Amino acid sequence: MGKLKVYADRMSQPSRAVLIFCRISGIDFEEIKVDISKGQHLSPDFTEVNPLQKVPAIVHGSLKLFESHAILVYLASAFTGIADHWYPTELSRRAKINSVMDWHHSNLRNGAVNYVINTTLAPALGRQLNPKAATEAENVLLSSLKTLEDIWLNGDGGFLCNGIQPSLADLSMVCELMQLEVLDERDRSRILSPYKKVLQWIENTRTATNPHFEEVHNILYRAKKKFEQQRARTAETRTGPSNKPG
Amino acid sequence: MGKLKVYADRMSQPSRAVLIFCRISGIDFEEIKVDISKGQHLSPDFTEVNPLQKVPAIVHGSLKLFESHAILVYLASAFTGIADHWYPTELSRRAKINSVMDWHHSNLRNGAVNYVINTTLAPALGRQLNPKAATEAENVLLSSLKTLEDIWLNGDGGFLCNGIQPSLADLSMVCELMQLEVLDERDRSRILSPYKKVLQWIENTRTATNPHFEEVHNILYRAKKKFEQQRARTAETRTGPSNKPG
Incomplete structure (x- = not known):
């Protein structure tokens, strides 16, 4: 079987989760960049890999696979030497991890994703910002954060379902929340700061998966700076030039 | 370990999928009715089982589990004698089934679910019908049906991912589409009739899982009749009494 190919755009949350998992698990793989902002996910070559034209996707031998949770579960099962905490073999524990990964999609x-797109990322994807959709998405996001804080992070384990080490679910969902980095910093803080367990869990997952976590997220930190500069320029245009020397 | 308990409302699509799977697999279980229209999912007893107050949920020994796909996968793994086609042990095949089950949630x-609620079921759930949300949901539904027809049902197998027998994914998604039974029949036909493979696949899944499929769906057929009568009465009120003798 040829080397695993991972088609990914590091600006995509689930792409980052798959890349971090491959790296921390010592899986030998080739990363193939699919730049969504350049429309590369729509190319005929990539459509051959994933007819739904979404990242991440993998090719492993004759298997072409997409949907990040299915990919993560496949990798944890198909490669040897993967630490058991990622996708526990014990059935009850595995069932709980599957439950939180299933919950994730609609919550x-x-x-x-809809809050970040409709407040920030839409123009970079050739779409319009949509304040009404952003408000609806914010309600879903806040309700999901409350469920994370009160239910999924209940217990002292520091990870989902009272785990003491990260699972595939922790990695997937923390990568999702990391996307909030591109928001205005006050807005991000307003949304996340009431959820103390969530904040600690993000740090726990970052620590448990470094240096890979930070390396794979670097592109997001650069995007964060770019959006900060754009917002500063927009604010300056609105209020006129400041008195400070340029 | 005590007998498996399945908390379900047969008016809920994923509840039906779990019940049909238990019955066809010969799992010894107790069905506990949670009537959503009577608010029984909000009771303290059920909240102990599922803090998110949604059906289906199961209790098996010390395990409390919700999210229907996680439940189906757990049952297929924890009980003996389950036919392999439901959740294949071969990793590539299992990965494909996981992929389509993950895709299902956001598509x-x-x-x-949002189309059926916002055109038909909302009043029974104490909510308002929302035509704008219905239009948005219809777009997602039609796009999902096209993906089912062109991609997931590609091939001659008759089931998802070119399967020749049903998987957990087939059962889950056909139960979802069966919910369209409560729509106005012309509307249901308008939505489904362009998708010939989808229609055949619904029949294939029904046949493969009968008599359990029809028995568990009986409540839905009764609801269909009730909604038909309501629509007829509303139409009569609008157009005035007919000239025909009552």
């Missing part, structure tokens, strides 16, 4: 993912 | 589920 945290739905809220976070 | 077919999102479109179908």
Whole structure:
């Protein structure tokens, strides 16, 4: 079987989760960049890999696979030497991890991705910002954060379902929340700061997966700076030039 | 370990999928009705089972589990004698089934459930019908049906991912589409009739899982009749009494 190919755009949350998992698990793989902002996900070559034209996707031998949770579960099962905490073999524990990963789609993912797109990222994707959709998404996001804080992070384990080490679910969902980095910093803080366990969990997952976590997120930190500069320029245009020397 | 308890409302699509799977797999279980229209999902007893107050949920020994896909996967793994086609042990095949089940949440589920609620079921759930949300949901539903027809049902197998027998994904997604039964029949036909493979696949899944499929769906057929009568009465009120003798 040929080397695993991972088609990813590091600006995509689930792409980052798959890349970090491959790196921390010592999986030998080739990263193939699919730049969504350049429309590379629409190319005929990539459509051959994933007819739904979304990242991440993998090719492993004759298997072409997409949907990041299915990819993560496949990798944790198909490669040897993967630490058991990522996708526990014990059935009850595995069931809980599957439960939180299934919950994610219509809740945290739905809220976070639509809030970030409709407040910030839409123009870079050739779409319009949509304040009404952003408000609806914010409601879903805040409700999901409350569920994370009160239910999924209940206990002293520091990870989801009272885990003491990260699972595939922790990695997927923390990468999702990291996307909030591109928001205005006051807005990001307003949304996240009431959820103390969530904030600690993000740090726990970052620590448990470094240096890979920070390396794979570097592109997001650069995007964060770019959006900060754009917002500063927009504010200056609105209020006129400041008195400070340029 | 005590007998499996399945908390379900047969008016809920994922509840039906879990019940049909238990019955066809010969799992010894107790069905506990949670009537959503009577608010029974909000009771303290059920909140102990599922703090998110949604059906289906199961209790099996010390495990409390919700999210229907996680439940189905757990049951297929924890009980003996389950036919392999439901959740294949071969990793590539299993990965494909996981992929389509992950895709389901933000696509077919999102479109179908919100269309049915916002055109038909909302009043029974104490909510208002919302035509604008219905239009948005219809777009997601139609796009999901096209993906089912062109991609997931590609091939001659008759089931998802070119399967020749049903998987957990087939059961989950066909139960979702069955919810369209409560729509006005012309509307249901308008939505589904362009998708010939989808229609055949619904029949294939029904046949493969009968008599359990029809028995568990009976409540839905009764609801369909009730909604038909309501629509007829509303139409009569609008047009005035007919000339025909009562």
